[in-house]
Amino acid sequence: MYEIFQQYLDDKISLSSEEASSIRESSIIKKIRKRQYLLQEGDVWRYDAFIAKGCLRTYSIDEAGSEHIIGFGIENWWIGDRESLLSGQPSRFNIDAVEDSEVVLFAHTNFEKLCVAIPAFGQLINQILQRSFIASQNRIQAALSYTAEEKYRAFLEKYSAFANRLPQSMIASYLGITPETLSRIRKNASRKP
Amino acid sequence: MYEIFQQYLDDKISLSSEEASSIRESSIIKKIRKRQYLLQEGDVWRYDAFIAKGCLRTYSIDEAGSEHIIGFGIENWWIGDRESLLSGQPSRFNIDAVEDSEVVLFAHTNFEKLCVAIPAFGQLINQILQRSFIASQNRIQAALSYTAEEKYRAFLEKYSAFANRLPQSMIASYLGITPETLSRIRKNASRKP
Numbered sequence: 001m002y003e004i005f006q007q008y009l010d011d012k013i014s015l016s017s018e019e020a021s022s023i024r025e026s027s028i029i030k031k032i033r034k035r036q037y038l039l040q041e042g043d044v045w046r047y048d049a050f051i052a053k054g055c056l057r058t059y060s061i062d063e064a065g066s067e068h069i070i071g072f073g074i075e076n077w078w079i080g081d082r083e084s085l086l087s088g089q090p091s092r093f094n095i096d097a098v099e100d101s102e103v104v105l106f107a108h109t110n111f112e113k114l115c116v117a118i119p120a121f122g123q124l125i126n127q128i129l130q131r132s133f134i135a136s137q138n139r140i141q142a143a144l145s146y147t148a149e150e151k152y153r154a155f156l157e158k159y160s161a162f163a164n165r166l167p168q169s170m171i172a173s174y175l176g177i178t179p180e181t182l183s184r185i186r187k188n189a190s191r192k193p
Numbered sequence: 194m195y196e197i198f199q200q201y202l203d204d205k206i207s208l209s210s211e212e213a214s215s216i217r218e219s220s221i222i223k224k225i226r227k228r229q230y231l232l233q234e235g236d237v238w239r240y241d242a243f244i245a246k247g248c249l250r251t252y253s254i255d256e257a258g259s260e261h262i263i264g265f266g267i268e269n270w271w272i273g274d275r276e277s278l279l280s281g282q283p284s285r286f287n288i289d290a291v292e293d294s295e296v297v298l299f300a301h302t303n304f305e306k307l308c309v310a311i312p313a314f315g316q317l318i319n320q321i322l323q324r325s326f327i328a329s330q331n332r333i334q335a336a337l338s339y340t341a342e343e344k345y346r347a348f349l350e351k352y353s354a355f356a357n358r359l360p361q362s363m364i365a366s367y368l369g370i371t372p373e374t375l376s377r378i379r380k381n382a383s384r385k386p
Contacts, residue, residue, distance in 0.1 A: 021361065036276070040302040048343055051279060059338075060334055060338055062338045066338070068334065068338040070330065070333055070334060070339075082323060082326060082330070083327040083330065083331070086323060086324075086327070092334070107260040121290065126319065126322075129319075129322060129326060130275060130322065131279075132326055133275060133322060133325060133326040133329060134275055134276040134279070136329040136330055136332075136333060137263065137275070137329055138276070138327060139329075139333050139341065140263055140329055140332050140333060141253055141261065141263060141285070141286075142263075143333065143336035143337070143369070144253075144263070144336070144369045145253055145255045145259070145261040174334070176337045
């Protein structure tokens with residue numbers, strides 16, 4: 001599984017073989033079966049996690065017990081709770097596997113050392129953080145100003161690579177609409193030329 | 194006005210006098226009167242902007258002409274549109290002044306050079322980016338799972354320093370609720386012991 005992460009790095013940056021080795025030596029491969037947790041609410045998140053295979057979701061559970069999905073991740077995406085990571089406080093989120101998955105984990109303290117020691121790697125990670133920030137700004141705008149239809153379209157655009165791998169109930173939870181509303185939107189969309 | 198930014202830097206990092214000078218030399222001071230724009234939809238955002246005085250807001254306008262406020266910023270906050278900055282594409286957002294304001298601007302190309310040349314400065318900017326990302330993740334969670342009352346409480350917590358400087362109509366727009374709903378929530382909140 002590490003090969004997928006190695007390929008990801010090779011596609012994006014140039015590393016000497018020593019640099020590539022030192023990244024590999026810090027990595028931990030973890031298999032997570034469908035419905036198993038990578039992170040549970042109340043635990044502190046201390047990793048940087050790259051998804052090598054499968055699909056995971058980040059969600060919170062409100063006082064009434066309803067799940068609210070903050071985001072999904074598949075192969076070649078990063079996932080985690082940056083707030084808990086940086087604050088050292090228990091996470092308010094759960095991350096579990098939507099499908100059988102494999103992740104490449106790095107203890108954050110080691111990861112930070114790698115980012116400093118290997119500037120190209122640090123820059124790559126910084127770019128990913130910036131892109132994540134932009135994506136979350138866009139999600140705020142969508143949540144505030146989009147109709148349910150527009151939210152669904154934006155979702156399909158963002159997650160085009162794997163929307164068909166997700167149960168409709170999870171897509172509805174991500175969009176903040178009921179499964180019935182989602183079903184109506186899908187019907188209307190399929191009728192359009 | 195630059196003194197406020199200098200004080201902000203002095204509170205957070207140690208700089209040699211050469212480093213402090215090179216940051217100052219790259220800065221541009223800009224006054225923005227109430228209702229004037231720092232950024233207009235359709236323009237490309239090419240700056241990093243620190244608010245030295247006043248209050249600004251970032252918002253989008255939907256097809257029906259309604260404003261949706263993404264966020265506010267006051268003294269000692271940064272503001273801008275990172276998506277437009279990094280993509281070079283026209284911004285979908287407007288930023289204007291809620292009060293007479295002054296900002297310290299840096300052309301982004303110069304700012305990036307400063308971040309590389311002065312590692313402590315680069316690290317500070319990176320921390321701010323991470324905090325902004327966390328704040329926007331929290332805003333997504335709030336938008337998805339909070340009641341209008343809870344959204345208002347979270348708003349007061351985040352913007353405690355200046356909630357009383359904002360018109361109620363803007364607070365309602367930020368929360369994604371009508372001014373009438375906000376008024377009802379405020380009445381109920383003031384009745385509680």
